[in-house]
Amino acid sequence: MNLFHFFLQNYEEVLDSTLQHLWLVGVSTLLAVLIGIPLGILSAHRPVWNKPVLGTANIIQTIPSLALFGFLLPVPWLGDRADRLAILALTLYALLPVIRNTYTGIRGVDPAVVEAGRGMGLTDRQLLFQVELPLALSVILSGIRVAVVVSVGLATIAAFIGAGGLGQLIFRGVAMVNNQLILAGAIPAAVLALSADFGLGWLEKRLRPR
Amino acid sequence: MEQTSANDPVIEFRNVAYALPSGQRLLSELNLQVRRGETLVLLGRSGSGKTTTLKLVNRLLTPTGGEVRLNGAPTAQGDVIRLRRSIGYVIQDVGLFPHFTVERNIGLVPQIEGWTSKRIHQRVEELLRMVGLEEQMASRYPHQLSGGQRQRVGVARALAADPAIVLMDEPFGALDALTRDQLQREFLSLQQRLNKTVVFVTHDLREALRLASRIALMEGGRLVTILSPEDFLRSSDPLAAAYVRAFRDGLDSTTNRGPS
Numbered sequence: 206m207n208l209f210h211f212f213l214q215n216y217e218e219v220l221d222s223t224l225q226h227l228w229l230v231g232v233s234t235l236l237a238v239l240i241g242i243p244l245g246i247l248s249a250h251r252p253v254w255n256k257p258v259l260g261t262a263n264i265i266q267t268i269p270s271l272a273l274f275g276f277l278l279p280v281p282w283l284g285d286r287a288d289r290l291a292i293l294a295l296t297l298y299a300l301l302p303v304i305r306n307t308y309t310g311i312r313g314v315d316p317a318v319v320e321a322g323r324g325m326g327l328t329d330r331q332l333l334f335q336v337e338l339p340l341a342l343s344v345i346l347s348g349i350r351v352a353v354v355v356s357v358g359l360a361t362i363a364a365f366i367g368a369g370g371l372g373q374l375i376f377r378g379v380a381m382v383n384n385q386l387i388l389a390g391a392i393p394a395a396v397l398a399l400s401a402d403f404g405l406g407w408l409e410k411r412l413r414p415r
Numbered sequence: 416m417e418q419t420s421a422n423d424p425v426i427e428f429r430n431v432a433y434a435l436p437s438g439q440r441l442l443s444e445l446n447l448q449v450r451r452g453e454t455l456v457l458l459g460r461s462g463s464g465k466t467t468t469l470k471l472v473n474r475l476l477t478p479t480g481g482e483v484r485l486n487g488a489p490t491a492q493g494d495v496i497r498l499r500r501s502i503g504y505v506i507q508d509v510g511l512f513p514h515f516t517v518e519r520n521i522g523l524v525p526q527i528e529g530w531t532s533k534r535i536h537q538r539v540e541e542l543l544r545m546v547g548l549e550e551q552m553a554s555r556y557p558h559q560l561s562g563g564q565r566q567r568v569g570v571a572r573a574l575a576a577d578p579a580i581v582l583m584d585e586p587f588g589a590l591d592a593l594t595r596d597q598l599q600r601e602f603l604s605l606q607q608r609l610n611k612t613v614v615f616v617t618h619d620l621r622e623a624l625r626l627a628s629r630i631a632l633m634e635g636g637r638l639v640t641i642l643s644p645e646d647f648l649r650s651s652d653p654l655a656a657a658y659v660r661a662f663r664d665g666l667d668s669t670t671n672r673g674p675s
Contacts, residue, residue, distance in 0.1 A: 321510025324473055324582075325524050325572070326499030335523070339514050 211385045219374070223393045226370035229288065229363060230356045230397075233295035237352055241300045242345065245307020246333065259308065262301040270294065270359055274366045291363035291370075298359055299352035306348025310341025343413040350405035357398040361390065371397075424448035425486060425580060425612045426472055432480030433467055441467045442636045445481070454606060454613040456623040458658070459633035465616045468633070469582050472614060473502045485580075500524055503573030503581035503611070507588045509565050511557040511572070517543075518553040521572045528576060542571040547601055563594040570602075574609075583615045587622065599625055620662045624648070632658070 212219060244262075248255040268276075273294050277283055283290045314337050322332050338345075364372025371390040378386030426449035433442040442464045449455045457465035470476040471483050474495050482489045490498060511520050519526075521542055522535040530538070540550055546567040557565055566586055573581055587595040599622060606613065606626075617623055623630045624644045632639040632647075632655055640652050647655055 315508075315510070315513075317506060317508030317510035318512060319510075320475070321504065321506060321569075322512070324475060324499060324504035324506070326496050326501075327523075327527070328496055331527065336512060 208385055208388055211389060215389065219389055219393060222369065222371045222373055222390065223397070225288075226357070226360055226372075226394065226397065229291050229295060229360045229368065229370050230353060233292045233356055233360075234299055234349065234353050236292070236296040237299035237303050238349060240296070241303030241348075242307050244300075245304040245345075246311060248304070249308045249311035255308070258304060259301075262304050265297045266301045270298070270362050271365065273297070274363065278366060287363070287366050287368035290366060291360065291368035295356050295359060295363070299356055302348040302351040302355070303345070304348075306351075307341065307345050310344030310348075311337050313344065314340045343409045346405060346409040346412060350402060350409065353401045353405065354398050357394055357401060361394055422450075423487060424484075425451050426614065427484040427487075428468070428471070428481070429484065430481035431471060431478045431483060433464075433471060433476060434479045440636060442471075445638055447631060447638060447641070449612060449614060450628075451612055452610045453628035454615055454626055456615045456617060456627035456630045457633055458617060458620065458623045458630050460618055462635075463633040464636040465633050466584055467636075469584055469614055469616050472580070472582055473499050473504060500528070500576060501578050501580070503578040505566075505569050505573045505581065505583040505586045507585040509557075509569040511565060511568060513557050515556075516553065517548075517555050517557070517560070517568050520557070520568060521575050523572070524576050538575065539571075542574060545574070545605065546571045562590055563598065566590065566598065578611070580612045580614075583613060585616055585618070588617070588619075595622075602626060620658045 244258050248258045274290065277290050277294060280290075283293060318336060318340070319332065322336050327335065360370050361372035361375055363370055364376050371394045374390030375387050375394075378384065378388075378390065426447075428445045428447040431442065431445040432440065434440045445464075445468065447455075447468075457468055459465045467476060471478055472485075472490070474490055477491070482491060484490065485498070511517075512523070515523070518536070518539050521539045522530075525535045525538060526532075539553055543550055543552060548564060548567050548571070552560070552564070552568075557568070560568065566589075569586065573583075587598050590598065603626065615626060624647065627644055629641055629643055630647050631641045632652070634654055639654050640650070642650055642655065648659055650656060650659070
């Protein structure tokens with residue numbers, strides 16, 4: 206039985222796992238964006254926050270993923286459901302690129318543009334939403350792109366704690382020494398990562414200020 | 416509201432000092448009055464405090480001593496955003512918003528102020544004509560313009576909400592000599608029509624002589640003297656004289672290259 210036939214026969218399971226995988230990556234990326242962009246703005250505007258925020262995100266990044274999943278397992282509400290736990294861990298990992306790129310993007314806005322805006326009487330909020338964020342958007346987006354690509358890979362490990370996703374197929378394949386099963390998980394994961402990379406990269410280029 | 420007459424200064428510095436948080440003093444004991452409709456040029460080298468002085472007017476900086484008054488009222492009181500919208504601000508690097516068209520750049524403050532889009536559009540057309548740009552420039556982006564065109568848009572943007580006061584920080588400093596000359600000439604004819612109160616920063620004596628009603632000479636964070644352009648050329652003040660000498664040497668430079 207070749208790989209093609211395998212996919213045909215098991216497409217329901219592969220599809221389910223892919224959707225689960227997308228759910229884990231999607232929700233965690235959304236959370237990372239919702240938390241990371243405000244933190245990035247904060248550290249760009251208030252230099253005192255820069256070191257603690259980026260430092261913490263950096264340290265989280267250095268914790269081995271398997272260990273993080275393990276650490277979080279006994280936490281009461283989180284440990285109840287494996288997908289909650291996986292989403293939290295993936296969110297934590299995705300924070301760093303989002304925060305760092307938001308910070309870099311906003312700090313990279315031409316100081317003359319900010320000075321002119323302030324001198325014209327824009328409020329801090331107007332300056333942020335009309336000037337700084339639009340000009341930083343492509344840099345922020347490239348951070349999100351990194352976060353998504355890394356998350357797609359990391360989410361396969363979430364199957365270790367029973368959170369489902371494409372990692373499930375891979376783990377089973379490893380246990381049964383079944384290469385087709387491993388590929389059935391690995392190939393969709395790679396396709397997801399590549400298409401996210403390509404799609405967000407295209408968007409990033411479209412939004413880049415001239 | 417205090418009663419103001421035509422002779423009252425529009426901008427007044429009363430014993431103003433400005434120091435950085437580190438304690439470094441950038442400006443000391445500044446007393447200065449800007450009259451209605453005049454072009455006061457702040458002349459000095461870099462580090463003399465002229466840009467600091469300018470930024471104290473629209474509160475991009477806050478004085479650490481003394482007070483700045485606008486039409487008799489201290490700027491420290493009142494809404495800083497209102498204050499800035501009532502003052503035009505033009506800087507050397509222009510600072511056009513690169514993601515906005517020329518029209519949106521010029522119309523941003525009117526738009527925030529809630530003007531109708533029709534009124535904004537008319538105002539933008541009027542301003543473009545005023546600064547010598549064609550109407551089809553309105554839909555261009557800043558990166559599609561030349562340096563001179565960009566600064567014209569910068570001036571138009573500063574005039575958008577028709578402020579009575581305009582602050583200009585070396586607006587023509589980054590332009591080539593011919594474009595600068597042209598913009599200076601247009602500034603003069605514009606100023607004749609509009610009669611704004613202008614505070615203009617430059618390090619170029621030629622520009623100061625050409626544009627100023629009065630020249631305020633600054634050095635090391637202090638005001639040295641205020642003179643009309645005619646008096647400046649005859650001044651016995653050593654620093655003013657040094658400026659004039661350097662300026663004349665520049666003019667005579669083909670015949671005066673020193674010992675060779």
